[in-house]
Amino acid sequence: MSLMTMIAKMSEGLEKTCAIFFLTLLFAIPLGMIVALLRMSKNKIISGIVRFFITVLRGTPLMLQLLAVTYGPHYLFGADISRNKLIPVVIAFSINYAAYFAEIYRGGIESIPKGQYEAAAVLGYSRLQTFMRIILPQVVKRILPSMTNEVITLVKDTSIAFAVSYEEIFTIGKQIANSQTSFMPFVVAGVFYYLFNFVVDRIMGLFEKRLNYYS
Amino acid sequence: MSKETKLDQPASAPILEVRGLQKSFGSIEVLKDISFSVTQGNVVTVIGPSGSGKSTLLRCASFLETANGGDILYDGEYALKDGVYAEKKDLNRFRTRFGMVFQNFNLFPHYSVMKNICEPPMLRGCGKEEARERAAQLLQKMGLEGKEDAYPCQLSGGQQQRVAIARALALEPEILYFDEPTSALDPELTGEVLKVIRQLAADRMTMVVVTHEMAFARAVSHRVVFMADGCIVEEGSPEQVFEDPRQDRTKQFLSNYTK
Numbered sequence: 001m002s003l004m005t006m007i008a009k010m011s012e013g014l015e016k017t018c019a020i021f022f023l024t025l026l027f028a029i030p031l032g033m034i035v036a037l038l039r040m041s042k043n044k045i046i047s048g049i050v051r052f053f054i055t056v057l058r059g060t061p062l063m064l065q066l067l068a069v070t071y072g073p074h075y076l077f078g079a080d081i082s083r084n085k086l087i088p089v090v091i092a093f094s095i096n097y098a099a100y101f102a103e104i105y106r107g108g109i110e111s112i113p114k115g116q117y118e119a120a121a122v123l124g125y126s127r128l129q130t131f132m133r134i135i136l137p138q139v140v141k142r143i144l145p146s147m148t149n150e151v152i153t154l155v156k157d158t159s160i161a162f163a164v165s166y167e168e169i170f171t172i173g174k175q176i177a178n179s180q181t182s183f184m185p186f187v188v189a190g191v192f193y194y195l196f197n198f199v200v201d202r203i204m205g206l207f208e209k210r211l212n213y214y215s
Numbered sequence: 216m217s218k219e220t221k222l223d224q225p226a227s228a229p230i231l232e233v234r235g236l237q238k239s240f241g242s243i244e245v246l247k248d249i250s251f252s253v254t255q256g257n258v259v260t261v262i263g264p265s266g267s268g269k270s271t272l273l274r275c276a277s278f279l280e281t282a283n284g285g286d287i288l289y290d291g292e293y294a295l296k297d298g299v300y301a302e303k304k305d306l307n308r309f310r311t312r313f314g315m316v317f318q319n320f321n322l323f324p325h326y327s328v329m330k331n332i333c334e335p336p337m338l339r340g341c342g343k344e345e346a347r348e349r350a351a352q353l354l355q356k357m358g359l360e361g362k363e364d365a366y367p368c369q370l371s372g373g374q375q376q377r378v379a380i381a382r383a384l385a386l387e388p389e390i391l392y393f394d395e396p397t398s399a400l401d402p403e404l405t406g407e408v409l410k411v412i413r414q415l416a417a418d419r420m421t422m423v424v425v426t427h428e429m430a431f432a433r434a435v436s437h438r439v440v441f442m443a444d445g446c447i448v449e450e451g452s453p454e455q456v457f458e459d460p461r462q463d464r465t466k467q468f469l470s471n472y473t474k
Contacts, residue, residue, distance in 0.1 A: 118279050119321035123335040123386065124310055133334070137325045214324050214366040 001180055003188075009176060010188055013169035017196075020089055020158040020168060025151070027094035032101025039106055050102075057099035063163050066092040070164045085166040097154060104146045108139035141211040148204040155196050159189070228291030229254045230312070230390045230421050231276060237284035237298070238271055245271045247445040249285070253390060256419040260432035260453075263442035264468060269425040270318075272442070273392045276423070277315050278306060289313075290389075311339070314383030318395040320375045322367040322382070328354070329363040332382045339386070346385070353381040357411055373404030377411055384415075391415070393424040409435075429472045433457050441465045 039050045057065065070088040073079045112135050120130040159170035169192055173185035229252035238246040245268045253259050261269045274280040276287060278294070287295035294301050294309045301309070322331050332350040337343060354360060357377040367375050376396055383391055393412065397405040409431045415422065416435045426432055432439055432453065439456040441449040441464075449456060449465045460466050 113319075113321075115317055115319050115321035116323065119315075119317065119323070121279065122277055122310065122313075122315040123382070124307070124339055125335070129338060134323055141325070215368045 001176070001182075003184065006176060006185055007188055010169050010172050010185065010192070013167055013172040014192075016086070016161075016166060016168040017158050017170075019086060020093060020161060020166075021154060023086075023090045024093040024097055024154060027090065028097035028101055031094060031098035033105055035098050035102035036105035036109065039102055040109065054099045054102060057096050058103075062092070062096050062157060063160050065096055066160060066163055068092075069095075085161075085164055089161050089164065089166050093154075093157070097150065100150055101147070104143050104150065105139065107146075108143040109135065111142055112138055144204065144208050144211065148201070148208075151200055151204065152197050155200060156193055159193070228288075230290060231423070232288040232291075233272075233276065233285065234288075235285040236272070236275060236282055236287065236295075238268070238275055238280060238282050245445050246275065246282070249442075249445075249447055251440060251447060251450065253421060253423055255389075255421055257437045258416045258420075258422045258424065258435055259438045259440060260436040261423065261425045261440045261442060262427070262429065262432055262468075263448075267442040268445040269442050270394050273315070273394050273423060273425055277313055277392055278310065279315075311386065312389045314386055314388035314391045316376070316379050316383055316391065316393045316396050318398050320367070320372070320379045320399075322375055322379055324367050326366075327363065328359070328365050328367070328370075328378050331367070331378060332385045335382065336385050349385055350381065353384055354378075356414070357381050358407070371404060372400045373407045376400065376404075376408045380408075380411060380415075390421040390423065393422065393426070395425050395427065397426070397428060429457070429469070441468065443468065 035050060035054070038046055039054065041047045041050075066089065069092040070085065116134055116138070117130060120134050125134065158168055161168050162171040162174055165171060170189050173189040176185040177183065232252040234250045236246050236249040237244070249268070249272060251259070261272065263269050271280060275282045278300075281300075282295055282298065284298035285295065286293060286297065289309045289312050292309075294306060300306060326334065329347065329350055332353065333343070333346040336346045336349070341349075351363070354362060357380060359374060359377055359381070362370065362374065362378070367378065370378065376399075380391075380396075396412070397408050400408060405428065409428060412422070412424065412431075413435055424432070424436070434453075436453050439451065439453050440447055441456060441460075441462075443464050449460060449462045456465065457469065460469060
């Protein structure tokens with residue numbers, strides 16, 4: 001198999017890799033905020049439960065979580081939701097990344113000085129207005145570097161979907177590598193992930209620059 | 216009393232009245248039975264050693280801290296009665312009557328000077344044009360013309376504090392609280408902020424100023440309140456408190472400033 005055919009074949013998985021990546025961000029970014037707010041709840045029971053789930057999601061391999069979400073329903077209820085593998089993959093990734101995002105959000109929210117809340121309260125901002133207008137924009141700026149880290153990790157983590165044979169780039173590459181007994185597909189995959197992250201890094205850099213108008 | 220005077224707001228009622236105010240942080244009693252009032256157009260300065268409860272007093276009056284007992288009245292209406300607060304919507308109404316200037320300015324760093332000043336009135340229903348016009352006037356009064364589009368991080372501490380004063384004034388409060396407004400500033404910048412507060416006093420703005428600037432307190436205030444250990448030790452005209460303090464605790468405190 002020529003290098004060109006190999007690249008062409010693997011490119012067919014690009015769409016699926018992108019699907020995992022963008023859908024995970026789409027769900028995990030808001031879900032993480034909900035988790036962060038629950039984690040910071042004054043109700044000890046709520047914050048305790050959420051805290052426990054975060055430790056589980058961060059403390060066990062994503063691959064294991066992916067297998068559990070994909071095949072768990074089959075073993076537990078005999079239900080088969082694994083026909084379209086994208087669904088369990090996105091569910092597992094979103095929940096896992098939401099846990100990480102939540103802790104980043106929490107750090108960002110807790111780093112905002114108390115005086116910002118006090119000034120807003122005296123100036124008549126409601127709690128929601130204070131959060132949406134005063135706190136959140138400042139949090140976004142503070143957490144952007146940490147988020148860049150996570151997003152870059154996510155690009156590479158999409159390859160974990162090979163564990164459930166979801167045919168994204170890495171899965172296809174592994175299939176070709178097995179049939180051709182060649183290491184070349186892995187090199188192609190590596191170059192691909194590098195290029196993807198090169199773009200991610202640039203885009204996140206642009207976001208950071210846009211928020212640089214104040215310090 | 217003129218016929219126009221509203222019955223629910225007797226002309227004689229002080230803008231702020233505090234009676235028997237108590238506040239504890241855990242087992243530490245920070246305010247013990249504080250009573251004082253501020254009438255229209257008066258400037259009251261609160262002086263005293265660190266930890267005497269001066270700031271806590273302002274923070275209770277502005278609902279940033281929850282008092283444990285006593286009364287707080289605005290224009291004769293109860294915001295706090297026997298340690299029980301009025302309903303939330305009433306507290307929000309009382310919030311429109313006072314403004315607060317903090318030691319650390321607490322400007323919103325992601326907003327321009329203009330937006331810092333304009334957004335709060337606009338959230339209360341003020342039109343954009345009106346808010347901007349008023350902000351421009353206030354900035355001029357604060358000596359900050361041309362700083363509309365600057366961000367707080369581009370300003371000196373003194374300029375930031377003057378923006379904070381403009382931001383508080385934009386809501387047209389009846390009474391303005393200053394919580395050590397110059398404690399984060401060097402002497403040069405302190406001067407420019409005190410000048411602005413003096414100007415407000417000359418315009419008959421009602422103010423309560425917690426400060427360590429004794430010369431300023433003496434020059435600007437109608438009444439001086441000396442606090443120590445959560446109590447008002449002495450209260451009187453600036454001449455009386457500074458020149459002829461009656462309490463030993465006051466004499467001892469003031470002696471630190473006359474060395």
